[in-house]
Amino acid sequence: MAAMSAPPREAFRLSQLLYDARYRSLTIQVIASILIMLLLVELVNNTVTNLAALGKDISFGFLWTTAGYDINQQIIPFTSQDTHARAALVGILNTLVVAVLGCILATIIGVLVGVLRLSKNWLVSRLMGVYVEAMRNTPLLIWILIVFAVMTEATPQPREFREGGSASMILWDSVAISNRGVYIPRPVWGEGSGLVVAVFLLSVIGIFFLRAYARRRQEATGDQLPVLWMSLGLFFLPALLAFFALGRPIGLELPELGGFNFTGGIQVRNSFIALWLALSLYTSAFIAENVRGGILAISKGQTEASFALGLRPNRTMQLVILPQALRVIIPPLISQYLNLTKNSSLAIAVGYMDVRSTLGGITINQTGRELEGMLLLGIFYLITSLIISSFMNLYNSNVKLKER
Template sequence: MADISDHPRETFRISMLLYDARYRSLTIQVVAAMLIMLFLAQLVDNTVTNLAVLGKDISFSFLWSTAGYDINQQIIPFTSQDTHARAALVGILNTLLVAVLGCILATVIGVFAGVLRLSKNWLVARVMTFYVECMRNTPLLIWILIVFAVMTEATPQPRDFREGGTAAMVFADSVAVTNRGVFIPRPIWADGSGIVVAFLILSIIGIFVLRYVARKRQEDTGQQLPVLRLSLAMLIVPVTLAFFAVGRPITLEYPELGGFNFEGGLQVRNSFIALWLALSLYTSAFIAEIVRSGILAVSKGQTEAAFALGMQPNRTMQLIILPQALRVIIPPLISQFLNLTKNSSLALAVGYMDARSTLGGITVNQTGRELEGILLLGIFYLITSLIISSAMNFYNSGVKLKER
């Protein structure tokens, strides 16, 4: 101990920052950080200066001025007298609508296509291979335009539905497929419909309880309950009874041909259908490959072991293969969901009024606030993506391999 303290203390010299391995990495990091910050400062300063030269300032006050334009698809009410901020919100909700519905449909189609591509049936497997390769090797924009062109060019105009016209409504005169969109009946919620909805929610909770009870019972006694049939009964019977008991509070408003167009009912616009279908079909091809890789990643020994225990093929898939495959499937699936959400900004091509078309399109154009508008749009997509990926990561932590 004493020896060590006798050594002359090494004094710190500036050159040690470069030549002493203990400090060198720190030096490099500090210098790099300073360079990055300088670069950023230069960029911001350059932008502000050049905008000032152009006579433009950076201001977000345009968000609170009157928008002055109309939006066709509104989830929340909007008129041309509302603010740009509300127009942006309408667009954001439209983006979220198409993203959520797109993720759901893409997953359903993708899982089907992925599983069927592994089918032992030669024809089915080849057809799915063809589908996947066609979809994922052509640009998404082309699919959006193809679906949109089919929807507008191959469907009849509303006026063809008049007496003596060439077109007719389908499903007992309740649905009209036109080149302006698909008109479907709209539910009208009268007094008492809350009770029916409450019953529906209770039934869904009941189904989860049933599944829990059934699993517990199977683990304890080995006996199985007919979960599917019981669930269906629980879903349908109480709600139907409540519906009639309260006196049929929910009625349907059917679309009817008005002066120029169908009136009443719910209009599912072609722009929405084109975007939704194209996004779903395109992304489903990637999801199909992810699902296929996930299933193939599960060792064949697992299947053989399950068969040796006398399990049927569908229960083997359900209980043995898929739970293990999910560990491989979920992480890449997250990025597909993120891709789908961000790709929805191609909505502009078919005039779907999403956040890109309202906030990043018309608002930017009418106010001349390009930098601010695009910055806000970027922040919106960033936040949305981060929320989606954290939600999926939360789910992933539930299914991933538990290491104990």
């Protein structure tokens, strides 16, 4: 019979696509991807058809028309005569400011709380436990509104700062805390201030070189330099010397009460403070748990071994525990940073003009371009998140276990 004496490399038959295990998975994948494509085509088609039925086209031309509205917090200049695209950019910068500052503050609080929660002091560790649970288990929006309500209801109005009013400025009349925000002095950059800044930046770079030199020296000779004191000195002294040598070129413009509001200085708006604090406090609770988990993940044997080698507790923490704990802490920290950035879109609740409020709020409302606006907004958050996570991954590959 021909079939029985068939050669081992028989010709491909169509039925093999279904009955031959070698090809079956391929068949299923091809069919599944065709179905998914059809579904997507149908969705896009449906959207376009329905939008056309409503008489709406998809167009991004609205970005180049006049915005017509004003934005209170501007990092780059903006007037109501600028375009919607520039309004979106102002919003993007506001989002980034609150996200970056939020990540920094959340990390500082988170690390502190995480370490303190492991403290042997019963009261401290329990207090930190209460903090973490209270923050983690309530919605972020509530914290934003609470901070905002405290900032607007419990602080004095600017007019209270007038003669005979009940409020006064703090820190030698340089800072005013009002229900419209905190007014802080603004640095005035006089002639020669660039030189002071340059000296300062140089000394910061110098600190890095100093530390590298100190490490090399210690590895070669075993001598330790007082790195902390030398760094601190390098940080302050050259810049201060330059500052006074050049005749104090950097001045301060203090906030002053004029008309309805304070003028001069920098106004840190309540909406910003509420969003920044609430985002930081909320995210710090999650970071604290990451930190605690990371430290607990390092076995006790490491500590004991390091003690046996004669290292003191703080050197043990610094040289043995933390470098290993960071490997556990960094990956979940990335997602906390991403969460914080995306959660900043709750800004609209307190009227902080982030990109969700400008592009995704007023612009959409004034132009009626919901789909386009939301698409742009989605793409912005996506790109931002990808950039943050790629930077953090870079750092992660720096601290992760090096296999040699």
